[in-house]
Each structure stands twice: as structure tokens, then as C-alpha cells.
Amino acid sequence: MLHLSTLNRRALFAALIAASFVVALPQVGQAQVVAFKQAVAEAASRDDGIAAFYRGRNFEPIWTGDSPQDLARREILLEALTMAGAHGLPVARYNADVLVAMMGNARTSRERGEVEVALSRAFIAYAHDIQSGILTPGKIVSGIKREVPLRDPVVTLTSITRGDPRTVMRALAPTSQEYVRLMKEKLLLERKAGQGGWGPEVIADKLEQGQSGAAVVALRNRLISMGYISRSASASFDAELRTAVMQFQTDHGLTADGVAGQNTLGEVNVSVVERLQSILVAMERERWMNLPEGLGKRHINVNLTDFTAQIIDDGKVTFETRAVVGAVPEDRETPEFSDVMEFMMVNPSWYVPRSIVVKEYLPKLRNDPGAVGHLQITDSSGRQVDRATGFAQYSASSFPFSMRQPPGPSNALGEVKFMFPNKYNIYLHDTPSKSLFEREVRAFSHGCIRLADPRDFAVALLAAQTSDPEGLFLSRLRTGKESRINLETPVPVHLIYRTAFTSAKGKTSYRRDIYGRDARIWSALSEAGVALPTQGS
Known part of the structure; x- marks a missing residue:
């Protein structure tokens, strides 16, 4: 068996060409054609996508035929599998040496059909890994809520038949400058x-x-x-x-x-x-972000390890501010996901999350009904509850009320919060506690992201839809009343976690995990x- 990891490029191509002469033996007669197609159908049946692709082309080959195109495709595929380590991928996973051995040993039409499907299966595995990542992120880290984009294997296989195979193979990897x-x-x-x-x-x-x-x-x-x-x-x-x-x-x-x-x-x-190691992890993370539609012409990046929030326009950072993120206990860590910012609330109310209500405030209320007096306690109809009746009879599971802090200078959300509605109840917001922004490590919140310069952040966002963004924001702020400002063009938000990341000038920065x-x-x-x-x- 050939061990391609030890071959130089010239020896690699010599091996491929030698093998290709064997698998490309011309078919003789209808019996051989039928045997080949039956073998392809049987081998492909284990994978719905591959089976659908071959059914759609009447089980004709794309790798093992005798045309120059088939030869080019298999050479370029095996080269890509052998060089997968350049992308931080596990070379041994793709069994390039096994594939070459199969090609060299194929003597019958049936064996050639099995090689055909093996090459397609290797191509799909490689394409998946380089496009979308090796790992399923949520299975490794529960705090990663990201939905990894997966490509249709039929589309992927079809692409290698319709374009220049080298160009198609190169285009599989993320095309971002960061990658x-x-x-x-x-x-x-x-x-x-x-x-x-x-x-x-x-x-x-x-x-x-x-x-x-x-x-x-x-x-x-x-x-x-x-x-x-x-x-x-x-x-x-x-x-x-x-x-x-x-x-x-x-x-x-x-x-x-x-x-x-x-x-x-x-x-x-x-x-x-x-x-x-940090670079290899960052490359894997970049593959998870390899969205077909891109990150957005304008988008917001919050790098949790860097404690910053950025507005990015056409690939350039146009606004940046320091941020405070979730504290280190796992139940307070900020999750990673992407969503779309739709609006901002000026003079927001703080609707206290249930977890904070029952874990932090209910124990105080049980001992003293007048505790946390800056918060309103409301029933399911929104009516304010009389504290005089006490709360000692309630447990974390039976406490039937909600808690809200009205707008005001001491409100936990400050002047403004930026909403990208999501099931994790995470958003960006102001805070009256400014001292934490001077810290080197800024992991102190319950999970939401606090911004050092929320007013400027709001103005930068609104500049895309009005000639006087500051005037618009201040006019709403001065009312003291809760007010919603919709973003005319919603902005994608990406909460990311990069301990290694680069700048447009090519410099690489590192952060603690x-x-x-x-x-x-x-x-x-x-x-x-x-x-x-x-x-x-």
C-alpha cells in the first residue's frame, strides 16, 4: 500500500497516473457496463446524497472513466486529500493511500464501480470538513449554539462535474480573508x-x-x-x-x-x-462561520475573548467599543451564536430573567418583602404586587411573579439595549456600572454583553438610515420614556469566541481561553x- 504522506509531489503524480491507467481500462460490452452500474448503485445506496447523485446521471462515472476530465478530477481529488493538512484537517481520515491502492488493484468493472463510489465518498467527506468543519460544535461545547451550514452532497458532486476541477476544489475552503x-x-x-x-x-x-x-x-x-x-x-x-x-x-x-x-x-x-493549536482551532471555527450568504455586508462581531464589539462594513471595522461579557461560572457564560439585530430600545425597562429572579432575588424577598425595592413585582396580568403579603411561602418553582426595573438613570440596562430576539435572552446594552470597562479581563455579566460606548454604538448604527442619527437618538432619550427604534436594514450579529484572530494588515493577535x-x-x-x-x- 502506498503511504502518500511520505511521497513528494512528483512521486505522488507518478503513482496517480500509474493507477489511473489501470482504472481507466475501456469498458467492453454491455455486460461490463451493467456490472459497473450495479456496483455503483449498491455501493452508493449506503448514502442517500451520493445515491441520488448517481441515479440522476444514470450511474455514469465522474472519476473512473477514461476521459481527460475523469483523469483530471481524480488526480486533483487525491492531491487535495493528501494536502489536507495545510488546512488543519486530519489527513488520515480521507484514506488517500487506500484509494490509490483500490485504483491500482481494480481489475473488473464491478471493482471499478466500487472505486468510483469510494472516490465520491472521500470527496464529500473532504468537502464537508473543509467547508463546514470537522466537529459538530454543540457536541463539544454546550455553550456553542451555532448552526453549522451544511451543503447538499448532490450539489457538491455536481459542481465537480461542471467546472474546472482545480477551481472547484480550491473554492471549497472558506474564502474569507480571515481564513x-x-x-x-x-x-x-x-x-x-x-x-x-x-x-x-x-x-x-x-x-x-x-x-x-x-x-x-x-x-x-x-x-x-x-x-x-x-x-x-x-x-x-x-x-x-x-x-x-x-x-x-x-x-x-x-x-x-x-x-x-x-x-x-x-x-x-x-x-x-x-x-x-489556537490557530488550528480558529480555522475550524472559521469553517463553522462559512455561511453561503456570508456574514453580512454590514454586521456586528462580538469577540468574547477580546471583550469587544465591532461594527464591520464591507470587511472594515468602522466602530469598536469595549465590552463586558458573561462571567466564568458556566451558567453565566455568554453563548456563541448568530442572529439579526432588528431594533434598539431607548430608556429600556429591565425585565429580570427568571433565573436571576429565583436564584438571587427570591431568597432576599423571602427574608424581607421590602428587599430589592428598585424592582417592581408584577403578576401575570402586569399588575404590581403588594409586597406586604410577603413571599416566604414561595419556592423557586412556585414563585408566580415577574420582576421589572422601570427606565431611569440607575436601570441595569442604562440608556439603551440592542435587540436581536433569541431564545437565549442575550442582547447588547448600556450599563450604569462603568468601572468594569477598565479591567483587563471583563467577564462579569449574567450572559448579556454590556457596552462601554452604547450611545456612540447606537449613533453608528442609525447613521445608515438618517442624516442626523445623534439627534434621533437624543430626542428619544430625553423623553425618559421607553421607545423603540427599528433598524430599517436589520444587521447580522455574530457572537464569536476567538483566541487567535488577525487584522487587515495581517497581524495575528492572541487572547486567553x-x-x-x-x-x-x-x-x-x-x-x-x-x-x-x-x-x-
Whole structure:
């Protein structure tokens, strides 16, 4: 059996061409035609999509015929399967060596029919993985609520018969610039890992300008290897090194003070291979976002690990603000999903989620009916409940009331909330608690996303539909009354989780895995056969 992972490109094509001469033997007589088609029908019957495709073409071959087109398709398919590792896919999953062996051993029309379907099955598996991802995200992390787009296998198989096969094969992968830049970073990190990594780790508690010694040299050398500073033999923590440390801190979501403290040194000492894991996970996540309709000409991205919300127009960030996301206990973590923002509520009421009512407020009300007096307690008809009767008789399951905080300066949602109605009751909103936005890690909410600059965010959204967006917003705000402003063009919202992401200039940034989700995804990718190079520090 041929092991294609060890073949160079020339040997690969030699093997393919040799095999193709065998499988492309001309059919002789009607009996051979019938035998081939029966074999295709039987082999394809295990997969509804593949069976439907071959029925639609009267079981004619697309891979094992003797035409130049069939030859080109099978060569390009086997090349793609062999090179799947470039996309962070598990090469062994596609059994390219087994397929080549089947081709070489095929002697009868029936065997050729079995090879035909095996090639189609491999093509569909590869197309699925590179278009939509290897994993089913919700099975790995319950907090990922994303619906992964799946393609019709009949359409996929038909596409390889109607277009240039190389062009079709290349078009299977996500075409986003983010995916392309992640692939480039993957290659750079693999090369660096092959060279031994970024050098010795930095052993120190804290390094800052004015210091010197072996730890400073180690810090400088790692930043040189990472491309943050030009090569130098200096043993001093000088202004140039401080500038490099600040840029590193910016790229890793740290406070850019130029002092290499524990958080900074912890990120500096992350190995090349660990960063490569983040890239491979980000590529898988990008495949989950490979929507046929795209992310939206205008859309909103909230990267939970970066604690930011962005408005993106035509691929460019046109507005960005800091955000607070769900706290680390799993029942408060912000889920990942996509939806469409339809409107904003100015001077919103806060309708307290049931989970908060029974877990946080009911215990207080049972002890003191006057507790949490800033909230109204209402019955199913919306009438305010008399607190004097007390609440000691109610449990979490029997408490029949709702709770609401009216609009006002102390309202938990502040001046405005941005609505993309969803079953998770997640939305973006203002907050009267501004101090948390100064924190480096901003995971404090019950799951919703708080914005540091909600008024400017609202104005940026409304600018698409009015010549005076600020005037519109302020006119509603000054009434003090709850007011809805519809977005004339609804805006897709994507709540994402990326510990590795790129900029338009090609720079890659890294963030901490605050919920531990990427660690679980990497473990699943590794189990699926995604391979890493030799460990490098």
C-alpha cells in the first residue's frame, strides 16, 4: 500500500497516473457496463446524497472513466486529500493511500464501480470538513449554539462535474480573508516550530525598563524571534525593548504599560505549538462561520475573548467599543451564536430573567418583602404586587411573579439595549456600572454583553438610515420614556469566541481561553487526527 504522506509531489503524480491507467481500462460490452452500474448503485445506496447523485446521471462515472476530465478530477481529488493538512484537517481520515491502492488493484468493472463510489465518498467527506468543519460544535461545547451550514452532497458532486476541477476544489475552503491569514500564520508557526521554537522561556517575576541580566536577554530573544524587535546583543531593558513589550501586550489583550509582569511573561512563554493549536482551532471555527450568504455586508462581531464589539462594513471595522461579557461560572457564560439585530430600545425597562429572579432575588424577598425595592413585582396580568403579603411561602418553582426595573438613570440596562430576539435572552446594552470597562479581563455579566460606548454604538448604527442619527437618538432619550427604534436594514450579529484572530494588515493577535472552550475543541480536533509538528518552546 502506498503511504502518500511520505511521497513528494512528483512521486505522488507518478503513482496517480500509474493507477489511473489501470482504472481507466475501456469498458467492453454491455455486460461490463451493467456490472459497473450495479456496483455503483449498491455501493452508493449506503448514502442517500451520493445515491441520488448517481441515479440522476444514470450511474455514469465522474472519476473512473477514461476521459481527460475523469483523469483530471481524480488526480486533483487525491492531491487535495493528501494536502489536507495545510488546512488543519486530519489527513488520515480521507484514506488517500487506500484509494490509490483500490485504483491500482481494480481489475473488473464491478471493482471499478466500487472505486468510483469510494472516490465520491472521500470527496464529500473532504468537502464537508473543509467547508463546514470537522466537529459538530454543540457536541463539544454546550455553550456553542451555532448552526453549522451544511451543503447538499448532490450539489457538491455536481459542481465537480461542471467546472474546472482545480477551481472547484480550491473554492471549497472558506474564502474569507480571515481564513487566508490564519493559514499563513499556521505555516509561519509550523516553520518556527521546526526551527526549535522561540527560544528559552523567560524566568522572572517582573521585568521593566532599567533592568539588565539573563532574564532580560531571554525576553529580548523571544521577542526578536516573534518579530517584535530587531536583533540585538543588548542585555539591558531599554526604551526599544519597552516599546516591543507594549506592542506584544496590545497584541495579546494585556494592559500596554511596557512592564513585563506575571501576566505578560505568562503570554510571552506560551510555546509556538500552543499558539499553533489556537490557530488550528480558529480555522475550524472559521469553517463553522462559512455561511453561503456570508456574514453580512454590514454586521456586528462580538469577540468574547477580546471583550469587544465591532461594527464591520464591507470587511472594515468602522466602530469598536469595549465590552463586558458573561462571567466564568458556566451558567453565566455568554453563548456563541448568530442572529439579526432588528431594533434598539431607548430608556429600556429591565425585565429580570427568571433565573436571576429565583436564584438571587427570591431568597432576599423571602427574608424581607421590602428587599430589592428598585424592582417592581408584577403578576401575570402586569399588575404590581403588594409586597406586604410577603413571599416566604414561595419556592423557586412556585414563585408566580415577574420582576421589572422601570427606565431611569440607575436601570441595569442604562440608556439603551440592542435587540436581536433569541431564545437565549442575550442582547447588547448600556450599563450604569462603568468601572468594569477598565479591567483587563471583563467577564462579569449574567450572559448579556454590556457596552462601554452604547450611545456612540447606537449613533453608528442609525447613521445608515438618517442624516442626523445623534439627534434621533437624543430626542428619544430625553423623553425618559421607553421607545423603540427599528433598524430599517436589520444587521447580522455574530457572537464569536476567538483566541487567535488577525487584522487587515495581517497581524495575528492572541487572547486567553477565558471559558476553556478552545481547549476542549483542540482536544476533539486532536482526537479526530489533526496533527501538530514537533514541540517547540
